[in-house]
Amino acid sequence: MVVSSIFEVLALPVRQAIVERLREGPRTVGELAEGLGLSQPLASKHLRVLRDSGFVSVRAEAQRRWYELRPEPLREVDRWLEPYRWMWESRLDRLGDRLDAMAAEEDAAAAPATETATDEEKDR
Amino acid sequence: MVVSSIFEVLALPVRQAIVERLREGPRTVGELAEGLGLSQPLASKHLRVLRDSGFVSVRAEAQRRWYELRPEPLREVDRWLEPYRWMWESRLDRLGDRLDAMAAEEDAAAAPATETATDEEKDR
DNA sequence: CCATTGCATACTCCTTCGGTTATATAACGC
DNA sequence: GCGTTATATAACCGAAGGAGTATGCAATGG
Numbered sequence: 001m002v003v004s005s006i007f008e009v010l011a012l013p014v015r016q017a018i019v020e021r022l023r024e025g026p027r028t029v030g031e032l033a034e035g036l037g038l039s040q041p042l043a044s045k046h047l048r049v050l051r052d053s054g055f056v057s058v059r060a061e062a063q064r065r066w067y068e069l070r071p072e073p074l075r076e077v078d079r080w081l082e083p084y085r086w087m088w089e090s091r092l093d094r095l096g097d098r099l100d101a102m103a104a105e106e107d108a109a110a111a112p113a114t115e116t117a118t119d120e121e122k123d124r
Numbered sequence: 125m126v127v128s129s130i131f132e133v134l135a136l137p138v139r140q141a142i143v144e145r146l147r148e149g150p151r152t153v154g155e156l157a158e159g160l161g162l163s164q165p166l167a168s169k170h171l172r173v174l175r176d177s178g179f180v181s182v183r184a185e186a187q188r189r190w191y192e193l194r195p196e197p198l199r200e201v202d203r204w205l206e207p208y209r210w211m212w213e214s215r216l217d218r219l220g221d222r223l224d225a226m227a228a229e230e231d232a233a234a235a236p237a238t239e240t241a242t243d244e245e246k247d248r
Numbered sequence: 249c250c251a252t253t254g255c256a257t258a259c260t261c262c263t264t265c266g267g268t269t270a271t272a273t274a275a276c277g278c
Numbered sequence: 279g280c281g282t283t284a285t286a287t288a289a290c291c292g293a294a295g296g297a298g299t300a301t302g303c304a305a306t307g308g
Contacts (some may be wrong), residue, residue, distance in 0.1 A: 001264090001265075004137055005134070005135060005136070005137050005140060007131045007134035007135045007140070008135040008136075010129070010131035010135075011129055011131045011132040011134075011135035012129070012132075012266080013128055013129050014266090016129060016131065023207060023208065028284080028285090029284070029285060029286090030283090030284065030285080038267095039267075039268070039269090040284080040285070040286090041267085041268075041269080041270095041285090041286080041287080042266080042267060042268080043285095044285060044286055044287080045266080045267085045286090045287090046266090048286085048287095062274095062275060062276065062283095062284085063273095063274065063275050063276065063283060063284040063285065064275095064283095064284065064285085065284080065285065065286090069208075069211070071208070071211035071212045074205065074208045074211065074212075075211070075212045077201065077205060078205055078209070078212075081198065081201060081202055081205070083147060084147065084193075084195070084198045085202070087193070087195035087198065087199075088195040088198075088199045088202075125294090125295070125296095126294095136296080138296090152254080152255090153254070153255060153256090154253090154254065154255080163297080163298070163299090164254080164255070164256090165255085165256075165257080165297085165298080165299080165300095166296085166297065166298080167255090168255060168256055168257080169256090169257090169296080169297085170296095171256095172256080172257090186253095186254085186304095186305060186306065187253060187254040187255065187304065187305050187306070188253095188254065188255085189254080189255065189256090
């Protein structure tokens with residue numbers, strides 16, 4: 001798998017689950033497969049993707065492979081999120097960012113009612 | 125597309141690009157397609173996914189459709205990230221979380237050298 | 249009215265990728 | 279050495295979904 005976006009890796013619930021499990025500490029392939037109800041090859045495959053994208057590191061101990069979570073990619077998600085935070089954080093110290101955003105908004109038009117998947121509108 | 129994870133939506137660079145573009149304010153389908161070099165149907169399609177997953181809302185103005193970014197899903201990403209923040213933030217007020225995590229870690233084993241995609245090891 | 253504009257949707261093609269099964273490899277304990 | 283354990287990888291399959299093309303449809307403005 002050629003990872004062109006960090007989110008691609010987290011897109012699959014099963015890979016998300018592996019990451020979440022690894023929050024508790026390093027785990028072997030067998031433990032992860034067992035714990036998440038995956039076949040061993042499947043676990044290995046997903047761990048391969050996680051490894052190639054930097055989400056995990058591996059240590060060999062005898063025939064065991066200990067997989068451990070690495071901060072970098074997650075931190076990258078955090079950084080990606082940064083320019084959006086003002087949207088739900090109304091803290092004063094974010095006001096500067098907000099003003100920058102508004103300047104860029106100037107050219108956009110205005111309008112009435114809003115339509116979203118979260119309300120009833122979805123299936124008209 | 126049946127969205128089973130918020131990350132699935134952001135997985136595609138083209139959808140990421142749309143979201144980023146919408147940071148500057150509401151845009152019509154045509155503006156987005158034009159600005160990102162997409163065919164109109166393709167833009168519509170991706171906007172459909174973004175809409176169904178709550179990333180954007182739509183307002184109709186004549187034949188125009190103004191798409192606007194919504195905070196909720198992004199906020200959800202932020203919340204998902206929360207339990208991982210201690211990994212790169214060593215602030216004291218995160219120590220509590222860290223201790224919780226360590227308690228859960230107790231059962232995991234330890235080991236030597238580390239192997240990651242970000243270093244030379246990748247292609248042995 | 250009618251041509252045009254702006255957008256959504258249906259349909260098709262084709263690649264990608266997740267999952268299974270089978271096999272290779274390597275280190276272990278006896 | 280040998281069976282066993284732990285993992286990786288290859289081969290295969292099927293479904294999903296992204297992109298393109300064509301079309302439908304509504305509102306517009308002359």
